Amino acid sequence: MRYKIGDVARILGISPDLIRYYEEKGVVTPQKDPFNNYRYFDTWDINFLIDCLWFKNFGFGIEQVANIVSQNTYDDLIGNLIRRGDEIEESIRYQELLLQRIRKYTEILHKLRGYIGKCAIRRSSEFVRYINRHNTTYDENTELQQLSRQWLKYMPFSRRYFEVPEDGLTGEGDDYAWGFSIAMPYVEAFKIEVKPPVQLVPSQLCIHSAFTSTGKDKFTARHLDYMMEYAEKNGHRIAGRAFGNLACSVVENGEITGFFEVWLPIEDKKHQK
Numbered sequence: 001m002r003y004k005i006g007d008v009a010r011i012l013g014i015s016p017d018l019i020r021y022y023e024e025k026g027v028v029t030p031q032k033d034p035f036n037n038y039r040y041f042d043t044w045d046i047n048f049l050i051d052c053l054w055f056k057n058f059g060f061g062i063e064q065v066a067n068i069v070s071q072n073t074y075d076d077l078i079g080n081l082i083r084r085g086d087e088i089e090e091s092i093r094y095q096e097l098l099l100q101r102i103r104k105y106t107e108i109l110h111k112l113r114g115y116i117g118k119c120a121i122r123r124s125s126e127f128v129r130y131i132n133r134h135n136t137t138y139d140e141n142t143e144l145q146q147l148s149r150q151w152l153k154y155m156p157f158s159r160r161y162f163e164v165p166e167d168g169l170t171g172e173g174d175d176y177a178w179g180f181s182i183a184m185p186y187v188e189a190f191k192i193e194v195k196p197p198v199q200l201v202p203s204q205l206c207i208h209s210a211f212t213s214t215g216k217d218k219f220t221a222r223h224l225d226y227m228m229e230y231a232e233k234n235g236h237r238i239a240g241r242a243f244g245n246l247a248c249s250v251v252e253n254g255e256i257t258g259f260f261e262v263w264l265p266i267e268d269k270k271h272q273k
Contacts (some may be wrong), residue, residue, distance in 0.1 A: 001041035002031070005145060012049055018062070022052055025066035058084055088224070092200065097189055101156055111260055112247055115210035119230040122208040124263045128160050129181040129243075131195045136217070144197060148180075150238070157186040168221035169228055169242060169264070206263040207272040208233060210247075214257040227264050240265040 009016045022028055023039075027048050030039035041082050048069055049100045060080070068080055068105055132139050132148050139145075161181035167173040181201075182192060194200055207230060211223045231238060244262035251257070 002042055003046070004203045005030075005039060005041065008041050008046060008156070008184065011046065012053065012082060014049070016055070021062065022066055022069075025063075025064050025070060027052060028227060052173055059088065065194060074188070076161075085149075088250070097157070103186065108261070109259075112210050112261060115261070116212060116259075117209070117226065119207050119227055121211050121236075121266075122204050122206060122263075124201075124208075124265075125183060126201065126203045127177055127181050127183050128187050128192065128194050128198050128200050130199065131161075131163065131177045131179040133178040135175060135234050151180045151182075154180075154182060154186070154190060154192075156191070156265070158182045161246065162219075162244055162246070164221045164224060164242040166238065169224060169238060171222075171225075174221045176219065204239070204265045205266050205268045207236065208261075208263055209259050210259065212252070212257050212259055214252065214255050216256075219258070223260075223265065224262065227262070231264065231266060236266040236269075237268045238264065 003011070005016050005019055008019055008245075019028070019041075023030065028041060028045040030045060032039050052065050052067045054064065055068050058081070060068065064080070068077060070078065118259045120242045130144075130147060130151070132144050145195045158180045159182070161179050163179075165173070165175055165177075167177050182190075186192075187194065192198070206226050209227055213223060227242070228238075230236075232252045240262045242262055244260055245263050247259045249256055
């Protein structure tokens with residue numbers, strides 16, 4: 001029995017264009033009628049097209065499929081399947097990390113509102129970070145810009161990170177810096193190299209809190225004044241610059257509002273003389 005291309009397309013549920021592609025690649029060789037130039041496919045051709053669908057559903061691209069069906073030896077086929085299995089395994093690993101990240105992010109957001117304007121003593125987690133913006137100006141260093149592009153690919157595992165230096169905390173200035181941070185489990189998962197300008201930030205005893213900032217260019221070190229007041233009231237000595245992350249930006253009362261989690265390092269009273 002011979003079939004026109006439209007018939008084969010209906011039998012297999014694929015497009016005529018895909019059949020023509022596999023014909024161009026030598027997967028199928030229909031017979032051309034010398035009188036009307038129609039191409040006719042037989043069951044032999046249809047079997048090869050079914051093989052194409054078989055391998056396509058393993059996730060191979062159509063070019064790979066054409067190569068597998070028309071050119072692979074037995075050992076070639078095994079090698080292609082092993083490589084595809086490795087790709088799927090890597091994809092599963094990434095999706096598992098992504099699931100963990102979205103669950104953790106959701107947990108953070110659920111808790112964050114309860115932290116706003118309140119102070120508690122907690123230890124921060126260890127992480128790595130780099131800085132690429134001071135106040136509203138991005139660093140034009142070529143190496144740093146390349147690093148920034150690379151870290152943008154790590155999103156959503158990388159987070160928007162900020163720092164406020166000690167002179168900003170004391171009211172002697174209002175400078176701040178921005179960059180990105182990544183928690184250690186993801187540093188290890190993605191084999192991120194930790195060398196300047198990327199720096200390791202160890203776990204520290206901190207005053208932990210959260211705050212909001214509403215409107216364009218409203219972020220300021222003064223958002224942290226209440227934390228400094230808490231430190232002074234409770235006899236805590238500041239032990240470094242404040243740091244934190246932008247958790248999200250959402251619409252609150254009709255305006256764009258950023259929600260920030262923040263950590264202010266303090267000296268451990270156990271080790272104070």
